[in-house]
Amino acid sequence: MIRIENLHKSYTTGVNKLHVIKGIDLRIEAGELVSIMGSSGSGKSTLLNIVGILDNYDQGSYHLDNMLITEMSEKKAALLRNKYIGFVFQSFNLISFKNAMENVALPLYYQNVSRKKRNIAAMEFLDRMGLKDWANHLPNELSGGQKQRIAIARSMITKPKIILADEPTGALDTATSYDVMKLFKEINDLGITVIIVTHEKDISEMTNKIIRLKDGLIESVNGTKILVEDHVNEMSNV
Amino acid sequence: MFDLDRWQEIYTALKSNKLRTFLTAFGVFWGIFMLMVMLGSGKGLENSVFEDMGDFASNSAFIWAQKTSMPYEGYPRGRNYNFTNDDMKALKDNIDEIDLLSPRLQGWAAGDGQNNVTRGLKTGAFNIQGDYPQINLIDPNKMLKGRFVNDKDIEESRKVCVIGPRVLEVLFNKEEEPIGQYIRIKGVYFQVVGVFKPKNKINIGGDKEQTIFLPFTSLQKAYNFGDEVHYFSVTAKENIPVSIVDKKCRDLIRERHHINPADDQAVGGFNLEEEFNKMRGLFKGIAALMWIVGVGTLLAGVIGVSNIMLIIIKERTKEIGIQRALGATPAKIISQIIMESVFLTAFAGYIGMVFGVFLIEAINYLLETSGANTDMFKHPGVDFNIAISALIILVVSGIFAGMIPAQRAISIKPIDALRDE
Numbered sequence: 088m089i090r091i092e093n094l095h096k097s098y099t100t101g102v103n104k105l106h107v108i109k110g111i112d113l114r115i116e117a118g119e120l121v122s123i124m125g126s127s128g129s130g131k132s133t134l135l136n137i138v139g140i141l142d143n144y145d146q147g148s149y150h151l152d153n154m155l156i157t158e159m160s161e162k163k164a165a166l167l168r169n170k171y172i173g174f175v176f177q178s179f180n181l182i183s184f185k186n187a188m189e190n191v192a193l194p195l196y197y198q199n200v201s202r203k204k205r206n207i208a209a210m211e212f213l214d215r216m217g218l219k220d221w222a223n224h225l226p227n228e229l230s231g232g233q234k235q236r237i238a239i240a241r242s243m244i245t246k247p248k249i250i251l252a253d254e255p256t257g258a259l260d261t262a263t264s265y266d267v268m269k270l271f272k273e274i275n276d277l278g279i280t281v282i283i284v285t286h287e288k289d290i291s292e293m294t295n296k297i298i299r300l301k302d303g304l305i306e307s308v309n310g311t312k313i314l315v316e317d318h319v320n321e322m323s324n325v
Numbered sequence: 326m327f328d329l330d331r332w333q334e335i336y337t338a339l340k341s342n343k344l345r346t347f348l349t350a351f352g353v354f355w356g357i358f359m360l361m362v363m364l365g366s367g368k369g370l371e372n373s374v375f376e377d378m379g380d381f382a383s384n385s386a387f388i389w390a391q392k393t394s395m396p397y398e399g400y401p402r403g404r405n406y407n408f409t410n411d412d413m414k415a416l417k418d419n420i421d422e423i424d425l426l427s428p429r430l431q432g433w434a435a436g437d438g439q440n441n442v443t444r445g446l447k448t449g450a451f452n453i454q455g456d457y458p459q460i461n462l463i464d465p466n467k468m469l470k471g472r473f474v475n476d477k478d479i480e481e482s483r484k485v486c487v488i489g490p491r492v493l494e495v496l497f498n499k500e501e502e503p504i505g506q507y508i509r510i511k512g513v514y515f516q517v518v519g520v521f522k523p524k525n526k527i528n529i530g531g532d533k534e535q536t537i538f539l540p541f542t543s544l545q546k547a548y549n550f551g552d553e554v555h556y557f558s559v560t561a562k563e564n565i566p567v568s569i570v571d572k573k574c575r576d577l578i579r580e581r582h583h584i585n586p587a588d589d590q591a592v593g594g595f596n597l598e599e600e601f602n603k604m605r606g607l608f609k610g611i612a613a614l615m616w617i618v619g620v621g622t623l624l625a626g627v628i629g630v631s632n633i634m635l636i637i638i639k640e641r642t643k644e645i646g647i648q649r650a651l652g653a654t655p656a657k658i659i660s661q662i663i664m665e666s667v668f669l670t671a672f673a674g675y676i677g678m679v680f681g682v683f684l685i686e687a688i689n690y691l692l693e694t695s696g697a698n699t700d701m702f703k704h705p706g707v708d709f710n711i712a713i714s715a716l717i718i719l720v721v722s723g724i725f726a727g728m729i730p731a732q733r734a735i736s737i738k739p740i741d742a743l744r745d746e
Contacts, residue, residue: 170652
């Protein structure tokens with residue numbers, strides 16, 4: 088599903104050049120439930136942004152569903168995001184003036200689905216999340232867990248191939264976090280690839296594959312160390 | 326356009342800071358309000374002037390004899406000469422472009438300081454003019470009673486006269502019937518055959534309110550004017566500029582009276598077409614000035630809208646970032662922001678326009694009902710066309726006002742917008 092080879096990314100701020108991702112090779116197959124861990128500054132958010140086509144990369148290649156993702160117009164990027172990827176954020180990022188149902192329906196709005204149809208679809212997903220009764224409430228009338236479930240419903244409504252979650256449990260208490268993780272597992276059981284960025288060990292342990300990043304490189308996958316030499320070997324193999 | 330989600334967004338964005346929205350809208354409101362009021366007032370001024378001109382033939386010219394200023398064919402400069410009855414015939418015969426030709430003799434003027442007309446014990450000083458019937462087509466008067474001078478009067482040099490409203494007032498009692506009565510003008514009795522009222526405020530050769538028209542030939546003969554003509558009024562045939570007729574008449578006069586063809590001073594006169602054009606030019610200038618000031622004010626308002634939109638974008642950076650992550654294309658974001666800005670400008674502008682037109686109409690209504698003396702200001706009003714062009718200006722400026730903020734909005738990368746710090 089995701090094939091990343093020798094990915095490099097650096098940011099330039101003024102005269103300083105910050106090399107954030109220093110050659111990552113990564114394969115994630117369809118239907119995997121993956122967590123990406125790492126301390127801050129390890130490049131995990133940047134990696135997620137690149138995977139989510141929110142940011143571009145400098146070197147290497149990124150294939151999504153066998154399609155090379157490279158420099159493209161914002162319009163095309165928006166269409167691809169809308170079609171392939173669902174986003175879940177730490178701070179939920181719901182639109183404050185839209186009620187739960189409208190928030191869930193929003194991605195379909197960008198596909199020009201009629202209001203009636205998208206609201207029906209949104210109600211269906213809210214029902215699955217057990218939030219049908221909250222459909223007409225605004226985000227500030229809901230608890231953190233409810234908000235995150237609405238955000239998850241929103242990410243699922245376009246039936247994406249991948250769901251990218253950036254610290255989805257970061258703002259939730261433990262019990263709610265576990266509920267949310269249960270939800271991700273259920274989504275994963277439907278065959279959707281789920282990638283979760285987190286720094287909580289217990290959360291990552293609920294996934295099938297744990298990728299640790301350190302200083303812009305993959306340090307280990309499921310605890311198996313990947314040595315720098317391996318990187319060099321892999322690079323020479325390509 | 327009729328997309329509920331868009332309107333919801335617009336409503337929320339504008340509602341979030343009501344005072345700010347109101348003040349921004351007020352800038353645009355004031356701009357268009359001023360534009361409407363100024364253009365409406367300009368129209369009022371213009372109407373008053375052109376209504377004063379009434380149906381005075383705008384393709385008319387007037388020429389009269391003056392002293393020559395150049396020597397010619399043995400004659401010295403500074404020579405006096407008169408237009409004559411023969412000139413009239415020559416002008417008519419030789420210049421095809423002339424439509425109406427009316428000679429005039431100015432007998433006496435109201436301002437001469439002497440009473441020149443008496444009727445019984447009543448007496449007064451009036452303008453005594455000798456005219457052809459054609460003058461009433463060039464400078465039309467309304468006949469209150471009786472008739473104007475006619476061809477028979479001219480032919481037979483009848484001793485009849487047509488009197489203005491002021492003359493009627495001075496020489497007759499209120500209930501008296503003036504038609505058929507005799508008045509004595511400089512010792513000669515004339516029978517009143519008509520009472521007129523001026524239809525415009527262009528007075529050539531004295532205030533028409535206090536004028537008595539005699540048949541041209543009667544005045545010429547009764548008071549020994551010989552074959553003298555004081556001035557000619559001419560109009561051009563349809564589609565011919567009167568300036569051409571004016572020039573041809575002057576050339577012919579100069580030729581007939583042995584005047585240097587280059588002597589412009591020898592024939593005095595003016596043509597109304599030029600005067601009309603000057604007036605029109607003046608009012609075009611006034612209108613242009615008003616547009617510049619009005620549009621300038623409007624522009625200030627629109628820049629205000631643009632500024633506020635930039636702030637709104639800044640406040641909504643995160644929201645826009647979310648929308649873009651979820652698949653909103655840049656075009657969608659741009660059209661949303663431009664629609665917001667167009668809505669704000671068009672709505673505020675429309676209110677301004679309605680208020681402006683309302684004020685102008687109210688003034689118009691008050692002027693008309695109060696019956697105030699409104700020589701300088703008549704029927705102010707805003708053309709439908711002007712209102713439409715103002716609306717178009719509003720929408721276009723709304724689009725421009727939204728353009729920079731929209732550009733700003735899509736230049737923000739979604740990842741920057743979504744950053745949690």
